[in-house]
Amino acid sequence: MEPENNTQISEFILLGLAEEGELQPLIYGLFLCMYLITLLGNLLIILAVISDSHLHTPMYFFLSSLSFVDICFTSTSIPKMLVNIQTQKKVITYADCITQMFFLLLFAGLDDLLLSVMAYDRFVAICHPLHYTVIMNTRLCVLMVLVSTIISSLHSLLQSLMVLRLSFCTDLEIPHFFCELDQVVHRACSDTLLNDVVIYLAAVLLAIGPLAGIVYSYSKIVSSIRAISSTHGKNKAFSTCVSHLLVVSLFYCTCIGVYLSSAATHNSHSTAAASVMYMVVTPMLNPFIYSLRNKDMKSALKRLLGKKTSKVPIVMRFKICL
Template identity: 75%
Template sequence: MEPRNNTEISEFLLLGFSEEPELQTFIFGLFLSMYLITVCGNLLIILATISDSHLHTPMYFFLSNLSSVDICLTSTTVPKMLVNIQTQSQVITYAGCITQMFFFLLFIVLDDFLLTIMAYDRYVAICHPLHYTVIMHPWLCVLLLLASWTLSALYSLLNSLMMLQLSFCTHTQIFHFFCEFNQMVHLACSDTFINDIVMYLGAILLAGGPFTGILYSYCKIVSSIRKISSAQGKYKAFSTCASHLSVVSLFYCTSLGVYLSAANNKNSHSTAIASVMYTVVTPMLNPFIYSLRNKDIKRALRRLTENESIIE
């Protein structure tokens, strides 16, 4: 089959989780519920950190940005899937697919960077508490955030521009609920060697690098906690990073599970189901993890709800 130039491709088909009509209503209701919980939960975290002056610290500054990115990440994929189910269509335009891929890569890499920065913040707070306010200066926090956005945007833009150079055959079925980068590359009829190199280098540098930084930070944190004499002091120190550690574990474990699944099932609905864990479930659970294990967030949310009831 002769490949066509990529400009002639007008649309892709997102096959999603199942093509059985009787399951579509269940899938629609499930993902609509998870999406609304994700948006509302993360919005509450953002409003709580903004409204409470006690939370105007680097830790909660990055937490509110993480919540914003989680909303954007979920909004990149789920609404289009819900529209397709509602209209009984699997179609996404070529331009829409490239755009969705760009924003998905942007927010997933940004999520990774923010988790790394938050690990560094906890490292400074526990290992260098006396110098915390000096090291974690507001300007440094802003610079770290800008650097994360810049690197994420450049990586996403590079991959999107390289994707535009590929040619596709008439086989344009994507076994996913969104335009997943790896599957799109494997759909191409032209040579994808450079794309694969960039993809693997990006995984090593932009995933492996931050993960190494997180591991280093927590090795230092554990070492510092072990030196604390009192059990109460150890518990207090560990509790300050327990929520973040839970989110990091959930994010990396589910991501690793997806790519191990993808290695064995490149054209299977099982990869799409596994991807739900880090694209939908993890952003949905993050607000619960931080609010349930954090007294400051609980207090801020309580004040926020009380203020809303007074206004009403």
């Protein structure tokens, strides 16, 4: 391939969710509200975990990491979309498109891997409660997040480099509100067979692998819960997993929905609309799922927001130290 092929274009055109001009203000307001709710909700989760010593446990460490990833995930696409609607421009430069694609793949992969890590955490907590603090030590928790980050970074880097080798001539309109990998690849005028193979292999490994880990963890969890004699013990053990199960179900159901939507219809705008679920709705709902069903998190959020004062004020602690 000749190196000058990659310089034939300088920008793509993001068509967005709808071509009708009268719908743009509605889409702008809706996405702005969802984005602000996503930022506020996930930021509150992170601040609550940091500020409350009772939440300095592996489960909440992974939860705060997931919240941080969700903030980054939505921030890679929604602000650009809002700016495009506001300025009535649909252009994204070639370099910005590749950069956006890299970070979208990075944070999407991290979301997937962190959900698998959180499932392992629940498996250890329920199946090996006496050894939980020994197994899930700080070093292992940080290592699992670091390894997940490295794996996701390598995947996104590979996909981005694979796109850089393609030549783009015409048909630079992307029927999406962000630079979606498959859409960008199939706008190339050079052979994309190798790209398609890498995309599908990576999708299988990054989707089936973590999902298999989640299914295995919960199969062991269910077996352990069934072995508990008291009903109260069963309910208590299961309640620690409900929030995570809801988030996992939401994440994978929306991803599967987008895949089925793209496979069943050739309408790219329908696929773009379906992708809103895992791009915006899922990160927005995660904080509500974890906070509404978790007494410790609700208490931490109340203290953080000043609705409930602790028995020993933080000010008094500083005075004692002085």
